[in-house]
Amino acid sequence: MRVVEAFRAAYGASPQTVWHAPGRVNLIGEHTDYNDGFVLPFAVPWGVTAAVTPRTDKTIRLLSLQGHSDPVTIENHDDSTGWTRYVVGVLAMLGDRVAGADIAIDGTIPPGAGLSSSAALEVSVASALNDLHDLGMTPMEIALLSQKAENGFVGVPSGILDQAASALCQEGHALFLDCRSLGSRNIPLDLASHGMSILIIDTQVHHTHAGGEYAKRRAECESAARKLGVPALRDVTDLAAALELLQGDERKRTQHIVTENHRVEALIGLLRAGAVTEIGALLNASHLSLRDEYEVSSPELDVAVEAAVKGGARGARMTGGGFGGSAIALVSDDRLESVQQSVVAAYAERGFQPPRFLPATPAPGAHRVA
CATH class of the missing domain: 3.30.70.890 (GHMP kinase, C-terminal domain)
Known part of the structure; x- marks a missing residue:
């Protein structure tokens, strides 16, 4: 797996965990989300893979296989810029539950297609940290934390649809989501x-x-x-x-x-x-x-x-x-x-x-x- 190889080359050791989160497309239910309505997205075959090892200090080192060849080192959350804010925002929202991390990112979502690469990035990192630190978050809690990172840290007023689809979808299914109650269930979509x-x-x-x-x-x-x-x-x-x-x-x-x-x-x-x-x-x-x-x-x-x-x-x-x-x-x-x-x-x-x-x-x- 090339993200693991890149992690080893950058940080001198293997990652402790690797998580993949997909992008999404909405089958039907458009502009209904901010009207407390119903949506029906499904996960697409392309997404973001995050290789992660926790650190004992607050330093965050980030490497993107779609970016520069060298890792970006962030000592203070407010020093993050561009795509790194989506990752740093997740750690910021976790607060004292986590310290820093060494992270390598590999994305396969076609750029500009509107398939929600930002949500996939957030959810992949949040899922990996949840796993590493035994935080016990459910997939919906991971989605909500990722949305909070995008809204409160990055400053993008997105709804919950993208993150929920990335975190909760199942293969061969679409996700029926009630945007008011956040109740959801996977509906067979065996194309x-x-x-x-x-x-x-x-x-x-x-x-x-x-x-x-x-x-x-x-x-x-x-x-x-x-x-x-x-x-x-x-x-x-x-x-x-x-x-x-x-x-x-x-x-x-x-x-x-x-x-x-x-x-x-x-x-x-x-x-x-x-x-x-x-x-x-x-x-x-x-x-x-x-x-x-x-x-x-x-x-x-x-x-x-x-x-x-x-x-x-x-x-x-x-x-x-x-x-x-x-x-x-x-x-x-x-x-x-x-x-x-x-x-x-x-x-x-x-x-x-x-x-x-x-x-x-x-x-x-x-x-x-x-």
Whole structure:
């Protein structure tokens, strides 16, 4: 294992433990997380592997196989910069329960695809430290600690979806997560036995205004919930009556959130019935809602979805925050090539940058590898 070899070369000894945590893609349930709603991510085959040995002092030495050849030494948490803050943040949140550590990191998540490499980094390190120090944290507690590191130390206001998926997912399953109660259960998503894959279509487009638009959508949802007298939009039980009380963008945002939660539950019903090949229509409906009601799609995402379906996909939708990033398509293995060709041709016709394709089946969550 090359991360172990790099650890030995850098620190002169073998690591005491090695943990892997995956990235994730969200099958359905978009923008529902900050509305106390439901999400259904699954872990992808790519992730971050952390080789770790504890230290008795407070020094943290970090080596990334994707970075410089020499370790970075951090004596004070506040001295960390860039990617190291995600690792140092985990140790900072653990406080007096741990001292320093020697750490080597190896990542396989394709950069820029929106598959949550930061959560995988946090969860891999937190899992290794939990193991080394016998801290007794559950996978959800590891996810929450990792989220706290990202929110409170790095300063990124992420929800719990990414870290929970990285820590809790099981191979061949999607993770149903209630973002209010944090209750979760793994739902069988046996794509391989049905000859299917989820094709991730990375548009390689990342719009800079997405951050402000994300905040705007969140504010619109919170305002709509106040007008409707509910704690969050997941509590709307009579959609038709709610829509009569709202206007403009708030009306449209509410329409998406309520129907998207229903789509999550409907998709779980199909998976429980073994009807994996039938979930495509819900993916299509989710994309149309995100495009027309939530207005977070982009020309590149729309073309990817339309061309994928035209090329033979069972269904497709944008995934993630929107305005760029990736789409996903449910594709039978014998149609993967034709779907990719259809998207490439549609992009070339419009002069878009060529997309990147990543076929994925649900992978295991965080686990010890050495």
